[in-house]
Amino acid sequence: MTGSTPSPVAWVRVMQALVARELVESFGLPERRTAELLGIVPSAVSQYLSGKRLGRPLSRPLQDPTARALARRTAQEMLEGSVGPRRILEAAATLAESGGARRGPSASSAALPRPGRAVPRWFRRRVAGEQDAVTECMRLARRSRDEMTRAVFRQIASDSLRHAEIVASLASYLDRGITAVRPTGVSRADIDGLLRRERAAEASDGGDPAPELGGVLRILWESMEADERKHELLLSALRAATPSGYQHPRRTRPGSARCPP
Secondary structure, eight states: OOTTSBOHHHHHHHHHHHHHHIIIIISOOOHHHHHHHHTSOHHHHHHHHHTTTTOHHHHGGGGOHHHHHHHHHHHHHHHHTSSOTTHHHHHHHHHHHTTGGGTSOBHHHHSOSSOOTTSOHHHHHHHHHHHHHHHHHHHHHHHOSSHHHHHHHHHHHHHHHHHHHHHHHHHHHHHTTOOOOOOOSOOHHHHHHHHHHHHHHHHTSOSOOGGGOOHHHHHHHHHHHHHHHHHHHHHHHHHHHSOTTOOOOOOOOTTOOOOOO
């Protein structure tokens, strides 16, 4: 992959930054609500607004009038509730196709911001592979004639994009010599509660409609069921990695502090 090849991950980040700016600065949304609409964490919104998350090479398209107009339309659609975070993928593809890709970020600028010698080479190959998958899924989604088939390709594109971000984050940690991170801010009780809610939701869905579904409809249902099984595995593993003695710090209300004996 050459330095002149457009990076799908880079364009998605640019579009996230553009839409975040529109939602916060033009529509007055709080950063936390903006993060919920975009499907990202609030700290990512703050970094997009400050310019820290993109860096100088990726910040140039933020001033492009065509890109800003597209971001405003996307932000409006997301506010109206007619589209979800996956609309960002479509908007990013539109932005790249409009000609911005000829003067915008390259794949090499978005894969690993600070590649180090300690980072295994296969990490970079994995990021490149996930980026290629996003591009191909976007192309196939545009070719599909029905919403359900498009939904399959959009889901794969969304997963591939998330995988690329995870691998890039792993690489940055390894580059700093960090090979293990413990869960923070959550207790085993928190995870147990979430597991109970997940299982209760599955138990109350009225049965398994899969036998009555066919074609793409069944594929999407089975994909959702596979996600639920993945959530169970992730939460169980997270629970096992969480220290058993962790408790949330108690918050004291103003004026309620105990006096020393």
